[in-house]
Amino acid sequence: MKKVLYPHVVERAVDELYDRYPNLKEQYGEKGVRKCREDNEHHLRYLESAYELDNTQFFVDYAHWLNGILQKHGMTAEHLSVNFEIIKHVMDNDIDAGRKEHYEASLDEALKALSASEIYTSE
């Protein structure tokens, strides 16, 4: 059984994302909520891996890869970017300072990369 990292962060991120996009519930139903939770568990796992390996680029590569997949499923880069912003916002002091700082650096770099790729796509 895979251990879920920081489950309260995952729950808060899912709640906030659905508050921000209430139509997601109508569009994808309960299954969508479950998938969203799984996605956020994955984001946390990749943030932790990037921290353990001390390399934010691993998270940036993950963001690019995931963004490609989500777009094939009708999501936009904006959804992922907002999700990452929300994780930054809901992380609390249960995550120790050094780790949290690294998570934030990974998220910031991924956000920068996603926004650059969005501009590139729209051109």
Place this chain on the structure above:
Amino acid sequence: MEADVQRFTRYLLNGDELSCEDMIGELPEKENVLNVFDLLTKSMQHIGELWENNEVSVADEHLATATCDYVLSQYRYRFITSKKRKETGKKAMFLCLEEEQHYLGTKIIASLFEYFGWEVRLFGANLPLEYAETQAKEWKPELIGVSVAILYHLPKLKDYVETLSRIPNSPTMMVGGRLSGLYDLRQYCSKDTVILKDIAEVKTWLEALSNEGISDGKRNQPSNSIFSN
């Protein structure tokens, strides 16, 4: 090759073992293991891309994996293990890191080692380090191959390499899998670890070893470019 991959992919996704085997049987170079393994590998990689593009489901992918596994076992029996080979007297064990489920690559590499006359034990997916260590201490392989495909399993690699390198007969550590083709994994390995990016590199390594031989019971650290990463 591209057309072959498309056709073989279709058979795998249909779970059509018979057509897969017929197709391999019709290949002009069916006894060239590298070509056949390349076809299997490229087809499974293509299925991964189809999943990423939302063109096939997880269920399709699992059926394809099970079919590929069966076809590989059949091929291995017909063209490798049932044929008399010159034995090297060397042993190799292959495993995936804990929680890593992508085992087909290790099965292909293990089969290649058998083709080159090694005695092989294949432990497949998800082998926790403590069991790998016990097995290695008891069986004393000259080489231990570890595969890692998913990034969040990578932090464990260093532990595996350090622990398994330390067992008394000092086996050569070999690292491969999807991540070895994407990133430089040297910093997560020991300086003596052989890191190989794909099956062609493994074959070149095995050929070099066959030509050079192993002196004083110790493996030669190969000196050509593929080992410099």
